[in-house]
Amino acid sequence: MTIPPVFLELFVLALGILILVLESFAEKRDRKLFAIIGIIGLVVVFLFLQGSVPRDSGMLSYTVDWPAIFFKKVAVVTTIVVLIMSIDYADTIKRFLPGGSSQSGLGEFFALPILTCAGMMWMSSAIDFILIFVSLELVTISFYVLVPFMRRNAASLEAGVKYLILSALSTGFFVYGITWIYGVTGQTNLNQLQLALPSIPLENQPGLLFGALLVLVGLGFKIAAAPFQFWVPDVYQGAPTPITAFLSVGSKSVGFIVLLRVVLAFQTLPAVADKLITAITLLAAATLLYGNLAALPQTNFKRLLAYSSIGHAGYLLIAVAAIGSLDSGLAVVVYLAAYLLMTLLSFLILVIVSAHADGDDIVHFNGLGKRSPFLAFGLLVAMMSLAGVPLTAGFLGKFLVFKVAFETRQFFLIALGILTVGCGFYFYLKVVKAMYWQPAPANASAIPVSRLSMVAMWIMVVLIFALGIFPQFATGLLPLASR
Amino acid sequence: MNLLVQLIYLAPILSAVGILLGLPARRTAVIAALVALVSALIVFLGYDRAHAGYQFASSLLLVPGWDLKFFVGIDGLSATLLLLTSIVDLAAVWLAPKVDYGENRYYACILLIAAGAAGAFASLDLFFFYAFHELALIPTFLMIGIWGSGNRQSAAWKITIYLSIGSIILLVGLIGLYLLPPPAQRTFDIEKLQQLASSGVFSGAGSRSVYILLLIGFGILVSLFPFHTWAPQAYASAPVPVAMLHAGVLKKFGLYGLLRVALPLMPEAARHWAPLLLILLAGNILYVGLATISQKQLDLTLGYSSVMHMGYVFLGIASYNVIGLNGAALLMLAHGLSIAALFAMCGELRKQTGTVNYVDLGGLGTSMPTLCFVFGLATFASIGLPGFANFASELLVFFGAFKHSTPGAGFNEFQVVGTIALWGLVISAVYMLRAYRAIFMGEPQPRWQSVKDMPMNLGWAVILLVAALLVVGLLPRTVLDAVEPGIRLFVK
Numbered sequence: 001m002t003i004p005p006v007f008l009e010l011f012v013l014a015l016g017i018l019i020l021v022l023e024s025f026a027e028k029r030d031r032k033l034f035a036i037i038g039i040i041g042l043v044v045v046f047l048f049l050q051g052s053v054p055r056d057s058g059m060l061s062y063t064v065d066w067p068a069i070f071f072k073k074v075a076v077v078t079t080i081v082v083l084i085m086s087i088d089y090a091d092t093i094k095r096f097l098p099g100g101s102s103q104s105g106l107g108e109f110f111a112l113p114i115l116t117c118a119g120m121m122w123m124s125s126a127i128d129f130i131l132i133f134v135s136l137e138l139v140t141i142s143f144y145v146l147v148p149f150m151r152r153n154a155a156s157l158e159a160g161v162k163y164l165i166l167s168a169l170s171t172g173f174f175v176y177g178i179t180w181i182y183g184v185t186g187q188t189n190l191n192q193l194q195l196a197l198p199s200i201p202l203e204n205q206p207g208l209l210f211g212a213l214l215v216l217v218g219l220g221f222k223i224a225a226a227p228f229q230f231w232v233p234d235v236y237q238g239a240p241t242p243i244t245a246f247l248s249v250g251s252k253s254v255g256f257i258v259l260l261r262v263v264l265a266f267q268t269l270p271a272v273a274d275k276l277i278t279a280i281t282l283l284a285a286a287t288l289l290y291g292n293l294a295a296l297p298q299t300n301f302k303r304l305l306a307y308s309s310i311g312h313a314g315y316l317l318i319a320v321a322a323i324g325s326l327d328s329g330l331a332v333v334v335y336l337a338a339y340l341l342m343t344l345l346s347f348l349i350l351v352i353v354s355a356h357a358d359g360d361d362i363v364h365f366n367g368l369g370k371r372s373p374f375l376a377f378g379l380l381v382a383m384m385s386l387a388g389v390p391l392t393a394g395f396l397g398k399f400l401v402f403k404v405a406f407e408t409r410q411f412f413l414i415a416l417g418i419l420t421v422g423c424g425f426y427f428y429l430k431v432v433k434a435m436y437w438q439p440a441p442a443n444a445s446a447i448p449v450s451r452l453s454m455v456a457m458w459i460m461v462v463l464i465f466a467l468g469i470f471p472q473f474a475t476g477l478l479p480l481a482s483r
Numbered sequence: 484m485n486l487l488v489q490l491i492y493l494a495p496i497l498s499a500v501g502i503l504l505g506l507p508a509r510r511t512a513v514i515a516a517l518v519a520l521v522s523a524l525i526v527f528l529g530y531d532r533a534h535a536g537y538q539f540a541s542s543l544l545l546v547p548g549w550d551l552k553f554f555v556g557i558d559g560l561s562a563t564l565l566l567l568t569s570i571v572d573l574a575a576v577w578l579a580p581k582v583d584y585g586e587n588r589y590y591a592c593i594l595l596i597a598a599g600a601a602g603a604f605a606s607l608d609l610f611f612f613y614a615f616h617e618l619a620l621i622p623t624f625l626m627i628g629i630w631g632s633g634n635r636q637s638a639a640w641k642i643t644i645y646l647s648i649g650s651i652i653l654l655v656g657l658i659g660l661y662l663l664p665p666p667a668q669r670t671f672d673i674e675k676l677q678q679l680a681s682s683g684v685f686s687g688a689g690s691r692s693v694y695i696l697l698l699i700g701f702g703i704l705v706s707l708f709p710f711h712t713w714a715p716q717a718y719a720s721a722p723v724p725v726a727m728l729h730a731g732v733l734k735k736f737g738l739y740g741l742l743r744v745a746l747p748l749m750p751e752a753a754r755h756w757a758p759l760l761l762i763l764l765a766g767n768i769l770y771v772g773l774a775t776i777s778q779k780q781l782d783l784t785l786g787y788s789s790v791m792h793m794g795y796v797f798l799g800i801a802s803y804n805v806i807g808l809n810g811a812a813l814l815m816l817a818h819g820l821s822i823a824a825l826f827a828m829c830g831e832l833r834k835q836t837g838t839v840n841y842v843d844l845g846g847l848g849t850s851m852p853t854l855c856f857v858f859g860l861a862t863f864a865s866i867g868l869p870g871f872a873n874f875a876s877e878l879l880v881f882f883g884a885f886k887h888s889t890p891g892a893g894f895n896e897f898q899v900v901g902t903i904a905l906w907g908l909v910i911s912a913v914y915m916l917r918a919y920r921a922i923f924m925g926e927p928q929p930r931w932q933s934v935k936d937m938p939m940n941l942g943w944a945v946i947l948l949v950a951a952l953l954v955v956g957l958l959p960r961t962v963l964d965a966v967e968p969g970i971r972l973f974v975k
Contacts, residue, residue, distance in 0.1 A: 384621060390614030406658050414655055422648040429624060437628045471546050
């Protein structure tokens with residue numbers, strides 16, 4: 001079935017507004033029902049996406065190619081899991097909301113992620129800097145509200161302020177970069193830009209490079225690449241956990257699609273593109289080292305995941321730096337699919353465990369293997385995949401990243417990658433150690449899990465193994481055989 | 484027959500899953516190990532020795548664009564190692580002590596380690612060859628960390644980090660290997676790669692850098708000097724079944740990888756790096772050998788000795804002739820069986836006496852006569868006395884090293900290292916006999932009166948291992964006939 005382009009985004013937007021309206025008019029209803037409505041609506045959108053194929057959109061600034069479809073799926077799946085987490089997290093949220101009726105405000109907490117999702121879907125298809133910027137703002141502004149949502153929690157407010165200031169700053173860089181690129185080429189459309197680039201005279205190239213680097217800085221904030229990562233640990237720790245998951249997966253993946261599109265567009269002007277690649281290589285090296293080394297001493301699980309999110313941005317940047325290889329885009333896509341599954345799985349289990357244990361330090365996972373073997377197994381799978389143990393999705397991603405890096409002779413990054421994978425084994429296994437080696441605290445009991453979360457958890461566990469053992473399974477899910 | 488090959492690794496995996504889901508742990512594990520052993524034995528005997536090459540192969544194409552498939556099959560070498568895996572696995576499961584905490588997970592982990600090794604030996608596809616080996620990494624971490632002894636936590640971290648870095652170096656090497664041929668010919672299929680090798684795509688400077696990556700990657704996994712420091716401590720702290728499986732079987736993966744992938748594909752690079760390998764393996768034999776002598780407790784002595792003996796296998800590999808490689812293959816089997824038997828009995832000593840320090844032991848011979856006798860047999864096997872498989876294989880390795888002569892060139896580096904390695908025999912006699920004396924000889928001591936002799940389950944397990952050592956030692960042709968045709972394919 002062919003759906004007009006943009007229709008799905010509009011549907012998601014309408015879904016978000018519907019929940020906002022319900023929040024105002026259906027005051028007595030259980031707010032969790034709204035989340036269920038949102039989940040059902042998004043599942044419908046996902047099914048439509050599953051049926052779509054790349055085609056000509058008939059629009060200049062909007063494309064329906066396979067990465068666009070893939071990243072839309074990423075956005076939708078992430079939002080679904082975030083909503084599932086939010087249901088489990090609702091009680092925590094309520095404690096930190098100012099008075100009123102017992103559930104007032106919760107509806108917004110379910111509606112805003114859906115609006116963010118619409119922004120991410122637009123961003124996946126945007127091939128014009130103006131549309132990219134607008135959709136980016138839709139995403140970011142929703143996050144401005146979501147990050148400090150727990151208004152009576154100082155950490156959440158602090159995270160909100162940090163995110164607001166730094167995100168606004170990065171947006172400034174991004175827009176400034178766009179103006180430079182526009183000033184040199186007279187284009188904001190990436191396709192037109194690609195055609196215009198070869199005819200840029202030599203004396204204008206520094207200006208173009210400057211613009212491209214500023215765009216890189218702006219995107220560097222979004223994907224949490226060092227040295228633009230310093231907001232990540234505090235914001236991730238302070239934000240409500242489902243929103244942290246959303247930031248860490250959704251925000252990062254759309255950042256990468258934009259980065260890929262921009263870098264690809266610049267390939268027509270090798271003189272600038274080579275310097276851009278060098279900058280990305282340096283960024284990748286710094287990100288890999290910072291993310292993985294700083295994760296080593298962490299004792300808070302949420303913070304650990306924040307640093308791990310920086311570290312994984314490093315591996316993804318290796319794949320971007322290897323843009324010369326045919327499989328570079330494939331590596332990014334597969335890595336992100338794996339990253340989505342394993343990170344969301346970790347956050348899902350974190351929400352369940354921390355709601356029960358009232359804290360999100362690694363010690364709160366002590367003895368989980370004995371208390372709740374299934375939760376522990378799920379987290380074990382997530383950690384194995386994050387560390388890159390074969391037969392899991394994470395390994396397939398790392399394998400492809402190292403492959404494209406080898407093809408483009410990025411031996412420096414490979415050497416760093418070997419080192420950081422070793423670090424990764426240490427800090428991910430710290431969680432495994434807590435779950436299986438350490439005894440459970442004396443008063444600990446089995447952790448109750450809602451049926452919805454259990455189903456979501458098992459689906460992700462199965463998908464992680466499926467992607468790792470049968471990479472061809474990805475051909476159905478992702479357009480693996482694209483070349 | 485093809486199904487039997489699958490059973491060797493599938494039986495442990497499936498039973499591990501079953502045990503985790505609640506099947507009776509010990510009974511299921513023993514049955515699975517028995518099924519695997521019987522299948523491995525039938526496959527080993529059924530392998531057609533008149534024809535070299537891979538038999539009982541079956542494959543499932545996974546990603547056509549990369550020529551990636553799930554491809555399983557065996558030749559003489561892998562059949563031998565599969566036999567080793569299932570013998571040691573059965574022994575390890577059989578003698579596993581009573582576990583009072585998390586029995587299901589304990590047995591599932593043992594089975595997964597065995598399955599990882601077996602899957603790697605049976606895979607003819609680089610991707611799964613690698614992936615199966617890594618399957619054993621997390622169970623090992625859990626086993627040592629939860630049920631280990633002594634300084635278990637630091638040992639568990641050390642082995643896991645060390646091996647994960649070794650594996651990732653290996654992975655980069657394998658990716659390099661995959662990328663060496665022109666794009667249209669790229670494949671993960673080991674059989675196809677070996678056919679490609681004759682067209683010369685794996686030569687030149689590129690192959691040399693790939694080979695050194697593989698050598699270091701595999702080397703870390705086999706505890707090649709100076710990457711060996713993870714092994715002794717980990718084996719000393721590991722629960723008995725893990726020490727048996729890891730030292731006996733899983734460590735052979737690196738050697739198998741060199742014999743299966745690195746040597747046949749890149750003979751030129753192998754010759755190029757042979758001098759470096761000779762220096763390192765001399766380090767294994769001499770340096771680690773001397774370090775073994777200075778150990779003061781049995782578990783560390785055994786851990787270091789297992790590192791040291793890898794030097795002989797490397798010597799056979801470095802000499803790169805039929806007789807030396809035959810010796811290396813046979814020694815992998817012999818060492819796997821003997822070190823597993825020794826670790827099994829070391830665990831029993833620790834359980835009965837509560838210590839493995841030489842100063843605290845002594846005079847146990849009268850209270851544990853059977854253990855004393857069987858330990859003696861395993862000690863002799865480990866030193867390499869005639870009659871045991873270790874003797875036959877070490878002899879072949881030395882012949883291989885000395886045969887490596889260039890006409891008119893006099894004494895070459897292979898013969899020098901071969902001579903050094905001969906002294907290794909003396910070194911191993913020193914530390915093993917010292918250990919034997921310190922534990923069993925001397926005046927019977929009153930505090931050993933409550934010590935019981937070897938229990939039945941341990942007895943059967945060790946008898947299985949020692950009997951296999953004697954059979955192969957007296958009739959080495961049973962194994963060599965299977966291994967040799969495969970080796971002759973790539974050694975001219």
